[in-house]
Every structure is written in structure tokens, then in C-alpha cells.
Amino acid sequence: MKRSFESPITLLGARALAPFIMMFGLYVIFHGHYSPGGGFQGGALLAASVLLMRVASGSKTSSLVLSNAITTPMGVLGVFIYFGTGLLAMLLGSNFLDYEGLPIPGLSPEYLRYTGILIIEVGVGLAVMAALVLIYDKMADGEVSS
Amino acid sequence: MLQKGFKWLVLAGFAALMAWGMWGLPDRGDLDAPMNEKTTITGGPTPAAHYIEKAYKEAKTPNIVTVVLGDYRSIDTLGEVVVVFTAGLILIVLLTNRRKVHDIDGGEQ
Numbered sequence: 001m002k003r004s005f006e007s008p009i010t011l012l013g014a015r016a017l018a019p020f021i022m023m024f025g026l027y028v029i030f031h032g033h034y035s036p037g038g039g040f041q042g043g044a045l046l047a048a049s050v051l052l053m054r055v056a057s058g059s060k061t062s063s064l065v066l067s068n069a070i071t072t073p074m075g076v077l078g079v080f081i082y083f084g085t086g087l088l089a090m091l092l093g094s095n096f097l098d099y100e101g102l103p104i105p106g107l108s109p110e111y112l113r114y115t116g117i118l119i120i121e122v123g124v125g126l127a128v129m130a131a132l133v134l135i136y137d138k139m140a141d142g143e144v145s146s
Numbered sequence: 147m148l149q150k151g152f153k154w155l156v157l158a159g160f161a162a163l164m165a166w167g168m169w170g171l172p173d174r175g176d177l178d179a180p181m182n183e184k185t186t187i188t189g190g191p192t193p194a195a196h197y198i199e200k201a202y203k204e205a206k207t208p209n210i211v212t213v214v215l216g217d218y219r220s221i222d223t224l225g226e227v228v229v230v231f232t233a234g235l236i237l238i239v240l241l242t243n244r245r246k247v248h249d250i251d252g253g254e255q
Contacts, residue, residue, distance in 0.1 A: 033207045038215065040226075072238070079231050082224055097220040113205040117216035120223070127227050131234035138241040 006058075014056030018065070021049035029125045033114065039124025046125065047132035054136060071134040078127030082120045089116075193218075 025045030028037035053062040086097035094101030099116025172179035184195045201213040
């Protein structure tokens with residue numbers, strides 16, 4: 001196996017690119033109502049941004065971006081946001097995942113559904129991002145030094 | 147040699163089968179295709195017509211695909227998220243004990 005060494009060029013390139021990829025991921029999630037995109041695609045882009053830093057700078061620096069320990073709770077949170085939205089609507093008297101039953105004051109039923117879709121897209125994005133980063137972390141565990 | 151030729155023959159056979167199947171598909175955007183009809187063969191309404199007519203009115207979202215995935219078929223999307231999440235959990239279970247086994251074997255790289 002080849003000896004690994006730090007390259008300032010790779011690190012600088014990754015540091016320059018990662019915020020823009022993350023920004024684009026957020027755009028894809030939150031603009032999914034008007035253009036192609038949504039939680040899955042945006043989550044994959046967010047994960048790509050984190051993984052770029054993971055690959056370029058090793059685990060020690062990149063855990064400043066997203067800690068290893070936080071990925072599993074983040075995935076749980078994402079699934080919970082989705083499921084909780086549906087459950088909340090059900091507990092308040094409408095059907096499971098019927099967003100018109102959500103307790104957000106001052107919104108017409110159409111915009112309640114609009115908001116509900118946005119909330120679950122955020123949940124999907126969190127879960128997908130966490131799962132992808134988690135898979136990389138577990139596979140690279142103990143093999144990437146420094 | 148014979149085995150290799152047989153493999154290519156099987157591959158070509160499947161390719162021909164796929165091409166033959168593709169010929170039967172309707173053109174892209176064909177209004178008369180069964181999936182673009184307003185009513186089904188038995189006369190009932192199709193879901194696609196409902197989505198196209200009502201998606202913007204019911205959710206104020208111009209992207210019909212988002213409405214279908216996030217609202218009309220949100221339980222299906224919930225299942226997809228759970229699948230992705232479960233894949234992550236299974237990876238934890240499979241890969242967490244990997245290094246311990248190495249240590250028992252002698253720990254040499």
C-alpha cells in the first residue's frame with residue numbers, strides 16, 4: 001500500500017469547493033418545489049461536500065465539519081422529522097401524512113401542504129446525508145490515518 | 147473458446163430481446179399512449195390526470211413531481227427514507243466488529 005502524505009493543493013481545492021457544494025445541496029433541497037430536486041438529491045450533495053473534506057484532509061480535520069459521532073443521531077432525526085410530521089397530523093385528527101392537519105396557524109390548506117412537503121424534504125435530506133457519511137466513516141474506520 | 151462464444155450468444159440474445167421490447171413502447175410524449183389517457187381501459191379515472199390537474203391547486207407547488215413524491219405518495223417516500231436509513235444501520239452492525247476479528251487473528255496487516 002502506498003504511503004499517504006498531505007498535499008496542500010488537494011486540501012486547498014477541497015476547502016474551496018466544499019462550501020459551494022454544500023450551498024448547492026441546500027439550494028436543491030429548498031428549491032425542490034420549483035425545480036428538479038428534493039431531499040434525496042440534496043442530501044446526496046450535502047454528503048458529497050462532507051465526504052470531499054473527509055477524503056482530502058483526513059478524519060481529524062474533517063470531524064470539525066461534521067463529527068463522526070453525530071451522523072447516527074442525525075439520521076434518526078431525519079427519519080423522525082418525516083415520521084413525526086405524519087404522526088402529528090394523525091394525532092390531531094386527520095390522516096397519516098395529511099399535511100392539512102398540521103397545527104401551523106395562519107396558513108390556508110394549500111400552503112399547509114406546501115409547508116408539509118418542505119418539512120419532510122428537510123427530513124429526507126438529513127437522513128440521506130447522514131446515511132451516506134455514516135457508510136463512508138464505517139468503511140474508512142481505522143484505515144485513514146491522521 | 148466455445149464457452150466464450152456461448153456467453154456472447156446469450157448476451158446478444160438478451161440484447162435482441164430488449165430491443166424487441168423497446169419497439170413496442172409508445173413514443174415519448176405520445177398523447178394516445180395508455181399512460182397518458184384520462185380514463186383507464188375500464189372507464190375509471192387515472193391518477194395521472196388528477197395529479198396534473200390538481201397538483202398546483204392543492205399544494206401551490208409548480209413541480210408536480212415534488213407534490214406526487216411528497217404529498218400524494220408520501221408513505222412510499224417514507225418507506226424509501228427508512229430503506230436508506232436501514233442500510234446505514236446495517237453497515238454499522240456489519241463493519242463495527244471488523245477490527246476486533248483482525249486482532250484475534252494475530253493483528254498483522
